[in-house]
Amino acid sequence: MLDAETASRVRDALFAQKYNLLLGAGVSLDSNDRNNDPIMGAEALRTSLCELTGSRASSPLWRVAGHLTPEQVETHLRKPFHGCKGGPTVRAITKFSWKTAFTLNIDDALENAYETEPGRLQSIVSVNYTREYEIFRNPQELPLVHLHGFVRKPEDKFIFSLQEYATLQRGLNPWVQVLSGLIVSEPFIIAGTALFEPDLEYFFAHRPSNAEVLARAPSILVEPYPDTGTRKDCERLRLVLVEATLEDFLAWLTAEYGPPPTPLALREPQVRPRVVGGTPVFTSTAFWSEFDFVQPSQAESSTPPDKPSSFMFGRPPDWDDIAQKRDVPLHSQLRLIDEVRRWQASSEQNQVLCLAGRAGAGKTTTIRRVAVELASHGIQVFHLKARGGIDTDSAVRFLSTVADPILLTTDSFAEHGEQLLDIIAEMGGTKRICILAEERQYRMRLVKDILEGIPNRIIPDEQWRIEESVELIRRYSDLGLIGNAAAVTDPRSFANQLAENTAAESVCRILNDFRPLRAIVRSLWNDTIATGRPALLATAVAYYCHPVGVHREIILAMASDDLLKDLNAADAPLRVVEHPDNSDYLLPANGSIAALLVEEMASKKSSRLLEIVVELANELAPFVTRATIKQRSPEARLAGRLFDADGLMPELLKANVDKFYELTHEKWKWNSRYWEQRALFISDRDRVLSIQHARYAVAIEHHPFPMTTLAKVLFSSIKEGVGDRQAYFNEALDLMEETLRIEATWERGRSKKAYWTTIEGVSAYVNSGGVLTLRQTQFVEKTIINIRKTFDDDTDLHDRAAQLADRIIQTNGGTEK
Numbered sequence: 001m002l003d004a005e006t007a008s009r010v011r012d013a014l015f016a017q018k019y020n021l022l023l024g025a026g027v028s029l030d031s032n033d034r035n036n037d038p039i040m041g042a043e044a045l046r047t048s049l050c051e052l053t054g055s056r057a058s059s060p061l062w063r064v065a066g067h068l069t070p071e072q073v074e075t076h077l078r079k080p081f082h083g084c085k086g087g088p089t090v091r092a093i094t095k096f097s098w099k100t101a102f103t104l105n106i107d108d109a110l111e112n113a114y115e116t117e118p119g120r121l122q123s124i125v126s127v128n129y130t131r132e133y134e135i136f137r138n139p140q141e142l143p144l145v146h147l148h149g150f151v152r153k154p155e156d157k158f159i160f161s162l163q164e165y166a167t168l169q170r171g172l173n174p175w176v177q178v179l180s181g182l183i184v185s186e187p188f189i190i191a192g193t194a195l196f197e198p199d200l201e202y203f204f205a206h207r208p209s210n211a212e213v214l215a216r217a218p219s220i221l222v223e224p225y226p227d228t229g230t231r232k233d234c235e236r237l238r239l240v241l242v243e244a245t246l247e248d249f250l251a252w253l254t255a256e257y258g259p260p261p262t263p264l265a266l267r268e269p270q271v272r273p274r275v276v277g278g279t280p281v282f283t284s285t286a287f288w289s290e291f292d293f294v295q296p297s298q299a300e301s302s303t304p305p306d307k308p309s310s311f312m313f314g315r316p317p318d319w320d321d322i323a324q325k326r327d328v329p330l331h332s333q334l335r336l337i338d339e340v341r342r343w344q345a346s347s348e349q350n351q352v353l354c355l356a357g358r359a360g361a362g363k364t365t366t367i368r369r370v371a372v373e374l375a376s377h378g379i380q381v382f383h384l385k386a387r388g389g390i391d392t393d394s395a396v397r398f399l400s401t402v403a404d405p406i407l408l409t410t411d412s413f414a415e416h417g418e419q420l421l422d423i424i425a426e427m428g429g430t431k432r433i434c435i436l437a438e439e440r441q442y443r444m445r446l447v448k449d450i451l452e453g454i455p456n457r458i459i460p461d462e463q464w465r466i467e468e469s470v471e472l473i474r475r476y477s478d479l480g481l482i483g484n485a486a487a488v489t490d491p492r493s494f495a496n497q498l499a500e501n502t503a504a505e506s507v508c509r510i511l512n513d514f515r516p517l518r519a520i521v522r523s524l525w526n527d528t529i530a531t532g533r534p535a536l537l538a539t540a541v542a543y544y545c546h547p548v549g550v551h552r553e554i555i556l557a558m559a560s561d562d563l564l565k566d567l568n569a570a571d572a573p574l575r576v577v578e579h580p581d582n583s584d585y586l587l588p589a590n591g592s593i594a595a596l597l598v599e600e601m602a603s604k605k606s607s608r609l610l611e612i613v614v615e616l617a618n619e620l621a622p623f624v625t626r627a628t629i630k631q632r633s634p635e636a637r638l639a640g641r642l643f644d645a646d647g648l649m650p651e652l653l654k655a656n657v658d659k660f661y662e663l664t665h666e667k668w669k670w671n672s673r674y675w676e677q678r679a680l681f682i683s684d685r686d687r688v689l690s691i692q693h694a695r696y697a698v699a700i701e702h703h704p705f706p707m708t709t710l711a712k713v714l715f716s717s718i719k720e721g722v723g724d725r726q727a728y729f730n731e732a733l734d735l736m737e738e739t740l741r742i743e744a745t746w747e748r749g750r751s752k753k754a755y756w757t758t759i760e761g762v763s764a765y766v767n768s769g770g771v772l773t774l775r776q777t778q779f780v781e782k783t784i785i786n787i788r789k790t791f792d793d794d795t796d797l798h799d800r801a802a803q804l805a806d807r808i809i810q811t812n813g814g815t816e817k
Contacts, residue, residue, distance in 0.1 A: 001242050001252050006218060010240075011257050013187050013217035014096065017139055017266055020186055021093070021101040022179075022200075023110070024193020027246055031087035031109035033080055039107060040080060052076060065160035077158060081106055082151040086113030089247040094120035096250065096260045099186070100136075101144045102179050104193055106151050106158055110144060121262050123282075128153045133174030134627035137391055139263040140285040145175050177622040179203055181553030187217040191246040195221065195233045204237055222246045269293045273380050274403040286394035290386035292581075294409070296376035297323045308479045310577050314507050314590025316364045318580035322372050327365050328471050332462040336370045336436065339457065343434050344379060344405050350424050352454055354413050354447055355438040357461030359547075360504030360592030363438035364411050366461070370436065371409045384410040385581035387548045389632030390419045396426045404431040412547055413437035415637065417450040440547075449752065453793055469495035469506065476510050484513045504592035521596045527573035532566050535559040537601065537609070538616045539576050539586055540594035545641035545648055548634045549585040550616075557619045585634065602652040610656040613649065614663045617642050621667035626701070629673070643674055645681035657681060672701035676709040683713050687722040704739040708757050711735040715761030719768070729765050736761070737779055740786075755787055756797065763804045766811055777808060 002010060013019055025042040033039050040048070046061040052072065055064045068076065090113040103110065114124035122142040128150045136143045149158035182188070183203050193200060218240045223230055226241060234241040242249050254260075264281050267288035279287075311321040321327065336353065343351045355363050368383070375381045380402055384390070399406060408423075410416050417437065424433050439447050444458065464472075473491040476482050487494040487510070497514055498506040505517055512520045528536060535555045542550035555576075567576040574597070575589035588594035601609040620642075623635040641647055643664075650657050661678050668674040679693035694713045697706035714732035718725050736758040743750040762780055766772070772780065784801045791797050 001244055001249060002240070006240060007256065009217050010220070011253070014253065015257070015260050015266075017097040017099055017263060018187060018217060019096075020099050020182055020188045021103075022183070022188050022190045022193070023101065023103040023105060024191070024197070025105055026192030027089050027093070028084070028087070028105055028107050028109045028192070030089050030247075031107075031112075032085045034083035034085075036085070039084060039109060049076065062160045065158070073158065074154070077106065078151045078154055082108060084109040084112055086110065086116065089245065091117050092247045092250045094122070095254070097121045097139070097263050097266070098142050099139075100182070101142055102175075103144060103146055104148055104197070106146065106149050108151055111152070114142070121260065126150060126152065127175070128156050129159065129173060129175050130156045131175075132625045132627050133178070133623060134625065135388065135631055135633050137289065137386075137388070137631075138282065138286040138394075139267070139289055140282050145179070147175065147179070174622040174625065178553070181557060183219075184556050185552045188219040189222060189246075190220065190239070191222040191249075195230060195237070222249050224248075264288070269295075271295055273382075275401040276403065277401045279398050279401055283394045283397045286391045287398040290384060290390055290395070292319065292383040292385055294319075294371045294375045294381035294383050297325065297372050308481065310575075310589065312476070312479065312481065312507070313511065313575065314504050314593065315577045315587065316580055316591075317368055319368070319372075322365075322368045326475075327362075327369055328468055328475065329369070330362075330366065330462075330468055331465060333366055333370050333373075336366065336459065337373055339459070340370070340374055340379070340407060340434055340436060341377060344377070348432075348455065349429055350433050350435075350455065352417075352421075352435045352437070352451055352456040353459060354451075354456065355436075355459050355461055356441050356444050356447075357438070358502050359440050359595055360502040360590075361461045362503035363461060365503070367409050367411065367436060367438050371407070374407055379405050379407045381407045381409060384408065384416055384420070386416070387579070387582050387585055387634045388637070389630075390416065390423070392419050392422050392426065395423050399423065399431060399433075400427060402431070404433070406431055406433045407436060408433060409436045411438055413439045414443045414446045414450065415546075415548070415632070417447065419632075421450070421454060452752065452791065463499070464503070464506075466492065466495050466499075469498045472498075472503075472506060473510060476507075481511060487514060502592055504590050508590050508593050517593075517596055518600065521593055521600055524573040524593070525597060525600075529566055532559075532572075534612060534615070536567060536574055536576060536588075537597070537612045540588050540597050541609075541613055541616060542638055543588050543591055543594050544598045546634065546638040547591070548637070549579050549587040550638065551623070551635060552584055552586055554616070554619045554623075554635075555586055558615055598652065602654070606654065606656055610653055610659060610663075613642065613653065614660060617660075617664045618667045621664075624671070640673065643668075643677045645677040650681065670700070672697040672703065672706045675700065676706050679709060679713055683716055687713070687717045687720060691717060691723075698735075704742050704751075704754065707735045707739045708754055711739070711761060712757050715757070715764060718761075718770075719764045725765075725768075725770065729761075729770060732761055733758075733776055733779070740783065750786070750790065752791060752794070752797065755783065755791070756800075758783055759787070759797070759800050759804055763800065763807070766804070766807050771811065772808065780804070780808065 028039045029041055031039050042061060046059070046064065047057070049055070049061070049064045049068070050057055050059050053064055053067045055067065065077070084107050086109045090110045093110065094113050094117045111124055111126055114120050114122070122140055125136060125141050125143045127143050127145045129145070129147050130153070148160065149156055180203055195204070219238075220242055221230070221234055221239045222242045222244060224243060224245050226243060231241060233239075244252070264285045267285060269288070269292070271293070273293055309321050309326055311317045311326055317327060336355065339353055355366060357363050371381045371383055408420060410420065420435055427433070447458070470491045473482070473487060473495060477488050477491070482488055484494070494514060498509065501509065508517065508520060509515065525533070535558050538558055539550055539555060566572060569575070574593065576586050577589045579585040579587050598609070617639065620635050620639045623633070624639045628636045642649055649660065653660055661681070664674070675693045675697035679690045679697065682693070683690040690713050691710070694706065694710035698710050700706070711732040714728045717723050718728050736754065739754050740750055740758070743754055784805050787797055787801045
């Protein structure tokens with residue numbers, strides 16, 4: 001059915017769970033309805049509806065379906081396609097592991113197959129087009145997205161007409177946007193549908209001529225009876241045509257290559273950790289999707305390979321780079337190893353060690369090198385590779401079976417720290433766990449807040465020694481990557497030039513004849529192809545804000561057809577590479593150069609930077625929902641950084657920040673966080689408008705975050721003497737009382753931010769002559785008591801609370817007798 005080369009690529013991607021499905025009515029034709037009769041096909045349905053409505057016999061389905069009354073929809077659409085029994089084709093689908101499935105069908109035949117087939121490899125999660133976008137983290141689950149409606153969701157409309165579908169597309173339906181992006185960047189198997197369907201034409205309009213290159217595996221149309229038009233369409237869209245039924249094609253793949261591996265088999269390491277007992281498949285798959293089990297290095301020699309890794313050009317290391325000892329051993333790494341081994345030998349229950357330093361300082365490499373070395377000392381080491389939130393329940397269940405001591409390592413502690421600490425807390429002291437993490441220096445204030453009350457050590461990174469820089473130069477010389485002859489013959493003198501540079505900056509200078517960094521950045525930018533610059537800068541901005549990187553789909557939405565091929569090329573001046581832990585996410589090859597590029601654009605081409613930041617934020621919009629915010633998805637986290645009024649963007653965009661909020665308004669006006677940040681940004685300039693924006697945020701979402709923001713803005717207005725002081729104070733204090741009440745029900749309890757906002761706001765009010773009512777006094781006194789109980793080691797908060805308590809007694813007399 002496929003030539004040998006194509007078949008090999010298909011097998012590799014399919015057996016790695018990289019393929020998506022796009023299914024039409026044809027896949028259900030050999031299934032039965034609830035009466036055990038064959039499911040009605042699209043043509044039979046069209047004919048019956050024409051007769052029912054008195055429409056012309058030639059009327060298309062989308063037109064005649066739009067004429068149905070609600071009663072007719074129930075009788076002739078929902079009931080005939082509800083309660084179906086899966087036939088051979090949909091049952092064959094269940095024997096493979098898929099990434100995501102999209103269907104144009106409204107029936108539940110595929111759901112039935114997954115619910116009843118004993119040999120299924122995944123469980124199914126039905127998603128109607130009306131459902132809020134979310135991420136399905138566990139590859140044991142297959143999300144099946146119904147683009148036209150679903151019989152098990154009778155409260156939602158069926159989408160048949162072109163007008164309705166166009167409205168869905170214009171409304172930026174997230175599932176439509178996701179499919180539009182995936183069909184460009186990832187391999188699909190398309191079956192049971194004709195390519196000339198209106199909605200398919202919409203999706204394929206976004207598919208570039210080099211889609212097969214971008215997807216790294218061919219997309220396939222399975223069609224048993226193709227005509228000339230179908231063949232030409234496949235050639236035009238670069239689809240591989242398989243002339244067979246889907247059932248026969250899947251059977252052929254199994255006969256040729258054997259049964260596909262399960263999602264767990266694809267992720268579970270060959271060398272397993274020491275465990276007591278077992279865990280369910282769902283739990284194990286979830287855990288191994290988010291963690292690597294770190295093994296001692298098996299490399300016998302530190303001799304670099306003949307072909308340099310992308311790591312040598314600035315990409316974060318993968319485990320192969322560490323195993324091959326491509327990194328330079330550092331004296332500072334011994335300190336971390338000693339710290340963990342000291343904990344291992346002690347009786348301490350849990351510990352957190354966090355390496356702090358500048359971006360590009362080599363923290364990620366250090367964490368991975370130390371993890372590998374410690375694995376050889378009897379510690380079971382697990383490295384967090386998840387890009388977004390963690391399935392903490394599955395992690396707790398799995399780690400409960402692991403023999404301790406346990407070391408958990410991670411990059412970007414500010415992103416994952418709270419959830420890692422939740423894992424430790426939920427385990428209730430049953431295991432000894434140490435966390436070894438890293439974070440950029442400018443985020444250490446947030447790290448310290450997360451670690452409040454937790455035994456921890458913050459370890460600043462150390463400047464490289466001259467001998468270490470000499471070794472770095474020697475390794476690049478051995479690979480023939482140095483163009484400066486003097487550096488080859490006298491590496492020590494050039495090592496001195498790198499004394500103030502980070503590791504990533506040093507690499508960049510070595511590769512570019514040791515020129516000054518900013519001159520290198522300008523030269524590389526000018527040498528980058530013009531069509532690739534927008535996506536390159538967007539990738540750099542994303543990394544600058546959030547080191548996880550940016551999803552491939554986001555960049556492809558901003559890019560020319562040839563983008564990834566050009567920017568991934570080995571000779572590209574500024575390369576974009578895949579994240580070593582997740583190939584769906586893209587990074588600049590050298591993070592330090594990317595940061596300098598962003599800062600250079602902010603200084604010299606601020607309008608161009610604004611344009612890119614706006615486009616990046618707007619492309620993120622469909623992927624950020626209340627659900628993904630709760631899931632801590634990378635897209636939600638990146639958007640949060642872009643809109644943060646106290647974050648990096650105001651410093652970069654400067655006078656253009658107002659324009660940024662204005663140009664993103666249409667795509668983000670539904671989002672309460674958007675209005676919070678607008679309120680905070682203008683609070684010093686326009687208190688009244690700031691309050692209105694914050695009130696609107698609360699109206700959109702009655703949540704402690706926007707309520708705290710509104711209270712903060714109201715308290716600030718009181719302090720500045722703006723507006724009705726008494727009314728503002730009453731509103732603000734009521735908001736904080738409600739916030740603390742809601743947060744008390746949260747698993748992690750009330751946040752310190754809510755307490756600080758309350759104490760600072762009440763203090764400003766009382767110090768300016770305000771008088772509390774008896775009820776307000778009782779609430780504030782209760783709040784102060786809770787602070788003493790909950791944050792016993794935060795002396796600053798305790799002192800402010802004590803000062804407020806004294807002031808209340810002086811002013812109001814308190815409530816104590």
